[in-house]
Amino acid sequence: MHSKLSTVISAYRSEGINRAFNLASEVKRVVGHVVIVINSDGNSEQEIHQSSGNCIVVQRPNSGMNIGAWAAGIKLCPEDSPVICLQDECRISDLNFATQYESLLNQRGVGMVGESFNPKWELTWDQLKTQPFNYPIQSADGQVVDRVTYYLTKMTGWDIDPGLTGTHLRSLVWGFSSDAKKALSGLPDGKNKEECIALEIGISKLIENNLGLKVLQSAKGHFRYISHREWRSDGYSKI
Numbered sequence: 001m002h003s004k005l006s007t008v009i010s011a012y013r014s015e016g017i018n019r020a021f022n023l024a025s026e027v028k029r030v031v032g033h034v035v036i037v038i039n040s041d042g043n044s045e046q047e048i049h050q051s052s053g054n055c056i057v058v059q060r061p062n063s064g065m066n067i068g069a070w071a072a073g074i075k076l077c078p079e080d081s082p083v084i085c086l087q088d089e090c091r092i093s094d095l096n097f098a099t100q101y102e103s104l105l106n107q108r109g110v111g112m113v114g115e116s117f118n119p120k121w122e123l124t125w126d127q128l129k130t131q132p133f134n135y136p137i138q139s140a141d142g143q144v145v146d147r148v149t150y151y152l153t154k155m156t157g158w159d160i161d162p163g164l165t166g167t168h169l170r171s172l173v174w175g176f177s178s179d180a181k182k183a184l185s186g187l188p189d190g191k192n193k194e195e196c197i198a199l200e201i202g203i204s205k206l207i208e209n210n211l212g213l214k215v216l217q218s219a220k221g222h223f224r225y226i227s228h229r230e231w232r233s234d235g236y237s238k239i
Contacts, residue, residue, distance in 0.1 A: 002032035004099035008073030064189030097225035111213025112179035114169035121166035161209035168204035
């Protein structure tokens with residue numbers, strides 16, 4: 001019996017989409033509704049929708065990276081179902097992922113579930129400003145600012161309450177409850193890498209601080225149900 005959990009898989013055309021279709025084939029063993037969203041650097045300014053292998057396939061301009069693709073795919077999922085968003089680099093470790101995510105996302109007060117909290121960012125914003133990875137970047141208006149200040153400024157501009165810490169789920173695997181997923185529709189696509197990182201942090205904050213819903217890791221350990229080809233199983237560094 002298929003789970004009522006919907007699935008959105010993001011892919012990037014220049015890297016090939018075979019991984020996305022292979023992942024979709026595996027996911028379809030336990031999930032009924034699957035959307036594949038392909039970000040493309042082509043000239044088309046419109047989304048192209050088609051069906052393939054019992055999946056909805058969307059080709060769209062490459063805006064917002066994975067988060068932009070997921071937001072586009074969520075619009076094509078049933079309104080009353082929770083959804084899980086995957087990158088095409090994900091690998092299913094346990095087909096019980098559907099049962100686990102559906103169970104957690106249907107719990108009262110839970111808005112978002114993922115496979116890995118970023119442990120390096122589980123500090124206060126003031127502490128994060130002293131970390132080596134808080135390097136300077138150039139903002140769109142040409143000013144040079146540190147990353148943490150930039151992310152905080154972006155979140156404030158998007159009316160997101162950043163809270164006290166930088167704790168957030170990595171945008172590798174994200175699950176949303178049927179209520180929480182609606183919040184993505186009001187957010188912009190990230191225009192560059194740093195804006196996308198600000199959104200990655202900001203969406204966890206939006207769910208937790210603005211909506212008052214819990215943000216959870218699917219299990220005590222990182223990547224219990226779904227792994228990612230770029231990340232170690234302990235969640236601390238890339239392979």
